[in-house]
Amino acid sequence: MPGTGRSGRACPARVDAVLVQALIAAALSFAHLHDLALAAGQDGWKAWAYPVSVDxxxxxxxxxxxxxxxxxxxxxxFLVALTASLGANVATAGLLDLENVPAWLRILVAGWPAVAFLGGTLLAHGAANPSADPVAAEAVQAPEPTAADVEPPTATPELPNSTPESTPPSPSSVPPALVTLARKVADEHRARTGTDIDPSTLRARLGVPMPLAEAITTQLT
Structure with missing residues (x-):
């Protein structure tokens, strides 16, 4: 859109010299590709389709x-397409008799559509993410959850006293709320590492005595 100067009069639109140069170069390359395809026996609309395919x-x-x-x-x-475009520019500069195109060049021109189709398909539908399993990769990269990330139970269970001489608690005596919390921690550990949680890790995560952690682990398996 034309700009407006300080006096209020419209200023002419500025022309980008680089854009003009690019348009001229594209037009010349387009014409050279068309002429080469036409000389190689691709007449009619096919001669016009070749430069579009290369570009x-x-x-x-x-x-x-x-x-x-x-x-x-x-x-x-990119180098394949650039070679095709540059080759057409050089070939039509008088180095090649367009009235008597050699057989090898006719073969290259005739085989170009298959090459362009293959390249375009691989570029458009190639795998952009090298990870074969995005879910597994996300699980590996996920940070290890802490005790603060796990929703605490509504009621704090009363833990039995732990002494070296005390008898290990039986699985049935573990409070259900504590088992629920431990199951969430175990599920997070399995999703992150792919293995079941061991009593030592569960003890460190919950902050409970080892006998109680072993009893909880028994209920989780």
Missing amino acids: LLLVAAWRRLRSGEAKTAGWCW
Whole structure:
């Protein structure tokens, strides 16, 4: 949109010289690809489709490079499309007799659609995330939950006194609220590590005596 100066009069739109240069270069490359395809026997609409195919592959490869993912594939197909475009520019500069195109060039031009289709499909539908199991990767990366992250029971269970001479509590004597809390901690541990929680880890997480942790572990299995 035209700008407005201090005097209130409209200022002409500024022309981006880089954009103009890019449009000129694209038009010239487009014309060279069309002429080469036409000389190789691809007449009619097919001759116009070839430069579109090369330019689209260039754009798809450049977008993959800008995304920062699978840069090897992006560079590979970017160089393929750039070689096709640059080759057409050089070939139509008088170094090649367009009235008598060699057979090998006709073969390359005729096989280009399959190459472009393969490259475009791999770039558009290639795996962007190398992780085969996103759920497992998220579980491994998840931080270890602390006792504060686990919802405490509504009523604090009364823990039995722990002395070296005391008899280990039986599984049936463990308060249900404590078992519920321990089951949440055990589920978090299994989701993170893939293994069942052991009595020592459960004792450290709940802050209970070892005999009580062993009794709780018996109920969890």
